[in-house]
Amino acid sequence: MLMTASTAQAQRKILLHKSRQIRKEDAANLKTLTQSSKLNGACITSLAQLSRFIQWLRLLFHMKIARNGFDGTITPSDEEYEHMAAINRSEAIDRALEREATNLRHETKLVLVGNPQGGKELIMHQLKVQFAEGYDKTEERLKYRPAVYQVVRSLISSITNLLTETGVTLSAELTHDFAILLHELDAREDGISSDAVKAITRIWSCPEFSKLYVRNFEIDFPQYAPYFAQEAPRIAEKDYVPSEADIIRLTRSGGGINETRFDWDELDIHLFNIKGYVPQHFKERWYHQLEDATAVIFTVDVSLYNKPSPERxxxxxxxxxxxxxxxWVNRPGFANSTIILILNNFTRFVSKMAYAPLEKLFPDYTRNESDPELSARQYILRRFKNMNHQSLSIYSFWVDLDSSDNQHLYGALKKTLSRVQATKAQERAWCEGLEARTESERPSTNGLSVAVSTERTRSRSGGRKR
Structure with missing residues (x-):
């Protein structure tokens, strides 16, 4: 009997569990059916309105024909043909505009802003190389070879200036390398000599120079100096052809707005890059296109925290x-945008804190001795978030853009943008459904409703006056 009772109880539990599952499935199916029916109802309503509009146009056309006495045997006049052609062209233009509006609603608009030295140019060109057009042709790459040579020469000049300004004592071998670099600057020949490459490699890797480079903030180095110092042997080869990695690390001067489009898997990217000073006529022509961007990407080189401001x-x-x-983040046109904060040169930022404590430059910063790196990151991120007066969503990334092709960063960016776009699509669908319900439930406006509305408005106004 006990076995029979326990078996019956177990069977009841199984049946109860299955009934719950069936009810959940029924609820999910009912929800899906409701959503699809709403969508189908909206489509049917739109098609019905379009059909009534077309019938109205046909009625007007036939009425005009009847007035002209057209009985089917008379050929329509040229004016009537032109009138119908104009109607067809207008409808075609309307359909094209509607398709364009649909595409614009689904594109992912990104706006790159910040100091050019912060790394945004590298982000722009890496995205173009990896997901849009690259620099495939050898002839196109060769055009950049003089610019790469110029960057290496600027690197040599910065190295010699730093050693001269500090007056550090070098070994006999490094002193000889220092003389080779000075001679390389005076030679003014095309390309880089092999002796200069060896001198760059030895000086750059020596401990004396490494300490000077980390502490330096007075001598300006090329933006991607460590990269070009590492690639100097390859750049000095006679048959050197600039690689895509070389080209995208070239610093390009000038201002204005550059844009590019590319497909990033399911995302349709429209990328704007704000470069330096933008004239007023550019702002009038372009800035309205930046409004309602999906995300604003702000880049900053945090390793320059110990460098004084030029103005102050x-x-x-x-x-x-x-x-x-x-x-940037408090512009009215970005009120519905997401902010992506790229904090670049994180490794150098951490290494500098040992020689230039953050609290000496920011008195309100309190150092956490147990984890100074974390406390410094939290402080800087908090300072940025305090500037966000529109309470926008902020996603932050601490990176070293110069270290690699940054696949991990772009993978995280893609996930973030996909999530933002999905949220926007849900909000848009909800708003459209709410507008459709409001429109269907809105009563017809008659004299009584207008009078009641007017009386309510007066009573509210009188209440405020009292």
Whole structure:
């Protein structure tokens, strides 16, 4: 009997569990059916309205024909043919505009802003190389070879200036390398000599110079100096052809707005790059196109925190970056956008803190001795978030853009943008459904409703006056 009772109880539990599953499946199916029926109803309503509009046009056309006495045997006049052709052209234009509006609603618009030295140019060109058009032809790459040579020469000049300004004592071998670099600058020949390459490699890797480079903030080095110092042997080869990695690390001067389009898997990317100073006529012509961007990507080189601001030498240049961030993210046109904050040169930032403590430049910063790196990151990120007066969503990434092709960064960016686009699509669908329900439930406007509405408005106005 006990076995029979326990068996019956077990069977009841199984049946109860299955009934719950069936009810859940029925609820899910009913929800899906409801959504599809709403969508089908909206489509049917739109098609019905379009059909009534077309019938109205046909009625007007036939009425015009009847007035002209057209009985089917008379050939329509040229004016009537032109009138119908104009109607067809107008309908074609309307359909094209509707398709374009649909595409614009689904594109992912990105706006790259920030200091050009922050790494945004590298992000732009890496995205173009990996997902859009690259630099495939050898003839096209060869055009950039003089520019690469110029960057290496700038690197040599910065190395010699830093050694000269500090007056550091070098070994006999490094002193000889220093003389070779000075001679290389005076030679002014095309290309880079093999002796200069060896001198660059030895000086760059020696401990004396490494300490000077980390602590330096007075001598300007090329933006991607470590990369070009590492690739100098390859660049000095006689048959050297610039690679895509070389080209995208070239610093390009000039201002204005550059844009590019490419497909990033399921994302249709429209990328705008704001470069330096933008004239007023550019702003009038372009800035309205940046409104309602999916995301604003702001890049900043955090390793320059110990460099003084050009306008205010007593302050860190990072304070200027905070103010620039504040100006961009609080624009009214970006009120519905997401902010992506790229904090570049993280490794150098951490290594500098041992020689230039963050609290000396930012008195309100409190160092956490147990984890100074984490506390410094939290402080800088908090300073940026305090500038976000529109309470926009902010995604931050601490990276070293110069270290690799940054596949991990772009993978995280793609996931973030896909999530943002999915959220926007859900909000748009919800708003459209709410508008459709409001339109269907709205009563007809008659004299009584207008009078009641007017009386309510007066009573509210009188209440405010009292």
């Amino acid at each position: 030498p007593s302050e860190s240049i990072l304070v200027h970056e905070f103010e620039g961030f504040e100006q």
